[in-house]
Amino acid sequence: ELPSVSFVGLGNMGAPMSVRLLRAGYAVTGFDLSADARAAVAFAGVRTAETAADAVRGTDIMILMLPSSSVVEAVLGDPAVAAALADGSTVVDMSSSDPLSTRRLATELESRSVRLVDAPVSGGVKGAENGTLTIMVGGAEVDVGRLAPLLQNMGTVRRAGGVGAGHALKAINNLLSATHLLATAEGVLAGERFGLDPAVMVELINSSSGRSGSTDNKFPNFVLPGSYDSGFGMNLMLKDMRIAVGLAHQLGAASPLADSAVAIWARALEELPDTADHTEIARWAALQSAD
Numbered sequence: 182e183l184p185s186v187s188f189v190g191l192g193n194m195g196a197p198m199s200v201r202l203l204r205a206g207y208a209v210t211g212f213d214l215s216a217d218a219r220a221a222v223a224f225a226g227v228r229t230a231e232t233a234a235d236a237v238r239g240t241d242i243m244i245l246m247l248p249s250s251s252v253v254e255a256v257l258g259d260p261a262v263a264a265a266l267a268d269g270s271t272v273v274d275m276s277s278s279d280p281l282s283t284r285r286l287a288t289e290l291e292s293r294s295v296r297l298v299d300a301p302v303s304g305g306v307k308g309a310e311n312g313t314l315t316i317m318v319g320g321a322e323v324d325v326g327r328l329a330p331l332l333q334n335m336g337t338v339r340r341a342g343g344v345g346a347g348h349a350l351k352a353i354n355n356l357l358s359a360t361h362l363l364a365t366a367e368g369v370l371a372g373e374r375f376g377l378d379p380a381v382m383v384e385l386i387n388s389s390s391g392r393s394g395s396t397d398n399k400f401p402n403f404v405l406p407g408s409y410d411s412g413f414g415m416n417l418m419l420k421d422m423r424i425a426v427g428l429a430h431q432l433g434a435a436s437p438l439a440d441s442a443v444a445i446w447a448r449a450l451e452e453l454p455d456t457a458d459h460t461e462i463a464r465w466a467a468l469q470s471a472d
């Protein structure tokens with residue numbers, strides 16, 4: 182029999198992910214602070230609860246898809262949630278969280294034989310809808326093996342290492358992704374001023390050594406059409422970049438390029454609405470140049 186699942190955090194990513202689990206035959210109970218988010222998954226057939234503790238009670242696996250570690254800590258630190266979380270159950274944090282926080286939480290939960298596995302994802306809202314995410318898992322091999330059949334409904338499962346390894350890798354991935362996006366924006370801008378067609382540039386770079394997720398996905402799908410609707414917020418991207426450079430600083434790894442990328446992204450977010458999509462960094466970058 183399939184394990185029962187609670188799913189906390191039903192936003193841009195959590196909603197389609199929870200619906201995929203439901204369609205795969207899992208009994209899923211969802212919770213989100215937002216009543217609209219709860220209603221959206223309820224419409225697709227997911228059972229919803231009025232509190233996180235009510236969602237978790239009686240389930241074997243608790244999945245989290247929340248904005249950040251501070252929210253993950255608040256949810257797991259809620260005494261009602263702690264009481265509802267059964268001994269021997271498993272928490273799977275699929276949010277892009279801070280690996281040091283994740284390790285601390287794993288140690289705390291271990292004392293009550295609750296296992297914690299980090300399983301952040303790459304692939305965006307499209308990947309969440311289609312079940313084609315890359316899932317970077319951190320945890321004991323036996324826990325990861327046990328969870329693989331469930332996680333495979335959402336994407337390709339790859340173990341990165343022990344607890345926290347998935348979260349560390351995810352933050353570093355996004356630091357690269359954000360840096361590539363800004364670099365691509367600056368390059369395309371210079372090329373345009375020379376008279377190049379941005380679509381031609383991106384297409385040719387995609388079969389050249391400058392290619393990246395920014396040239397093969399973000400520019401053609403969100404920047405060049407001017408839609409800026411990837412469904413991944415700039416505030417969330419900056420959070421991930423800060424996690425990665427924070428790790429680098431704590432570990433004494435030099436990161437001058439990443440440090441300046443963070444400073445530039447932070448300036449952009451200050452000047453844009455807090456709800457800006459992360460792909461709007463390209464539009465903002467273009468506005469920085471003289472006419």
Ligand code: NAD
Pocket residue numbers: 189190191192193194195212213214215218233246247248249252255256275276277278302303304305306411412413414417418421
């Ligand atoms: P989102 O903001 O769309 O969704 C987060 C949800 O959490 C919201 O619905 C919010 O109401 C809910 N929430 C906040 N506090 C809560 C609480 N205390 N209890 C219950 N629910 C609460 O964000 P998202 O884009 O779905 O991203 C979720 C995580 O996945 C983030 O860590 C993000 O960095 C990561 N991520 C996002 C993408 C993407 O393309 N959007 C891709 C990969 C990873």
